[in-house]
Amino acid sequence: MSQTVKTLLGLLLPLAGTVLGSATVFFFKRQMGDKVQKALLGFASGVMIAASVWSLLIPAIEMAEADGGNAWLPAVLGFLLGMGFLLLLDTLIPHLHLGEDKPEGRPSSLGKSFMLVLAVTLHNIPEGMAVGVVLAGMLEGSTVITTAGALALSIGIAVQNFPEGAVISAPLVSNGLSKRRAFFYGTLSGVVEPLGALLTILLTSLVTSVLPYILAFAAGAMIYVVVEELIPESQAGEHSNVGTVGVALGFALMLLLDVALG
Numbered sequence: 001m002s003q004t005v006k007t008l009l010g011l012l013l014p015l016a017g018t019v020l021g022s023a024t025v026f027f028f029k030r031q032m033g034d035k036v037q038k039a040l041l042g043f044a045s046g047v048m049i050a051a052s053v054w055s056l057l058i059p060a061i062e063m064a065e066a067d068g069g070n071a072w073l074p075a076v077l078g079f080l081l082g083m084g085f086l087l088l089l090d091t092l093i094p095h096l097h098l099g100e101d102k103p104e105g106r107p108s109s110l111g112k113s114f115m116l117v118l119a120v121t122l123h124n125i126p127e128g129m130a131v132g133v134v135l136a137g138m139l140e141g142s143t144v145i146t147t148a149g150a151l152a153l154s155i156g157i158a159v160q161n162f163p164e165g166a167v168i169s170a171p172l173v174s175n176g177l178s179k180r181r182a183f184f185y186g187t188l189s190g191v192v193e194p195l196g197a198l199l200t201i202l203l204t205s206l207v208t209s210v211l212p213y214i215l216a217f218a219a220g221a222m223i224y225v226v227v228e229e230l231i232p233e234s235q236a237g238e239h240s241n242v243g244t245v246g247v248a249l250g251f252a253l254m255l256l257l258d259v260a261l262g
Helices: 003-026 034-066 072-092 112-140 147-174 179-206 208-235 240-261
Strands: none
Touching (some): 003 147, 034 112, 034 208, 034 240, 072 208, 112 147, 112 179
16 A cells, blocks of 8 residues: 555544544434533543544654654643644634533624534644644654554554544534534534645644644643633533443543554
């Protein structure tokens, strides 16, 4: 398999997960149950936490060590910048979290359904960056990031995008949208991932020395999403233990993928 095919596969797998998850709206007649939704949100959290550590932060540290620099500097600085970047987007972009009536971000006249989509699109940005920077490391021939490791991350993100697509599409139908339009909006929220990944690959190819920083940046952005959005939503109200079990399963799966394939 050529590097081009591997890169395309890595770019499109996460989007495929979102598309398939969004398509579940055609098969469920009723709104997704609260327990199922919490479990899926927890699962996505676990995958993202594990990916941030094993696929992003640890490679950033190992790359810095291999270059003879301060091993902690890219990881710490990149991580904090990634957290700050998502905090800025979260503050500026109007969006609405699941189960909430009051939108966040700047005041806007956008509809509730569209702001729900924006909320999901926001936390798809760091996922796209994570896939892009790992693929960039693979293309660069890094000894730290292997082809199998890069594809393992793409598979992990795709797996967690499946429930994510289902979680965003079902409430859109509940808000009055047709199933076809809910599927379209759910898919649209995932398009930002391959686009973000491509931009990250281009940026990294221009300045290869920043690769460890961008790895840690993507990790910080992903952890922000987990702490700010996914875990609170999975723990709100009753049945919070279901969300916790989801976190454990998602973390274990991503750890398995990274160790077995990486």
